[in-house]
Amino acid sequence: MSRFQLQVNGKPHSVEVDPDTPLLYVLRNDLKLNGAKFGCGLGQCGACTVMLDKEAVMSCLVPVALVGSRAVRTVESGGTRWVPSSVLQQAFLDEQAGQCGYCIAGMVMRATALFEQVASPTDAQIRSWMQPNLCRCGSHLRILRAVRRAADVLAAQPIRNY
Structure with a gap:
């Protein structure tokens, strides 16, 4: 287990997980951000797409150790279905x-x-x-x-x- 400092949706987060843990699991399990979905776990469907800085990535393929200081954005950074923000x-x-x-x-x-x-x-x-x-x-x-x-x-x- 290692401690990682993540910048998610403009807020700092500290998580203690195995370095190989997919970013998707950290978002869903540790940060309770469930917008990104587990679809295939193989980077073939895109249900888990989030952004690292300005790049769309399939979070099931990104080990948390590779996130580094890049900003993570999930769909939760926007509005809701009742109040769309964009x-x-x-x-x-x-x-x-x-x-x-x-x-x-x-x-x-x-x-x-x-x-x-x-x-x-x-x-x-x-x-x-x-x-x-x-x-x-x-x-x-x-x-x-x-x-x-x-x-x-x-x-x-x-x-x-x-």
Whole structure:
């Protein structure tokens, strides 16, 4: 066991875990942040996607020892389904992008990373960027429409709040 200092959603956290413990388990079990979901545990579905600095990562593949001083952001850093805090969250609601909702937190985090790196993504960029995350309900087209809707709204805003 080792002690790690993590910066999660803008707040410092100290955890004592095995260095090989996946970040996903630390978030869910130790910090009680359950937005990132366990899907496959192999980095093949994206349900566990969070952000390290401005990069979308599958937290089931990231040992906590490799996080270091990078900022971790989870879907909990945003609003709630009742009070969305971003254009992106509102677009997911408007497009009814979540059927069962299991993949949505990972989808929102992957799209957030897209908007932080590409100011005005094309449809091809959106499809390519979202490709690593799977939706088993078949909401992919709604999810893509939600990301496109958010991109269009953000393009018209002087201050970006994705």
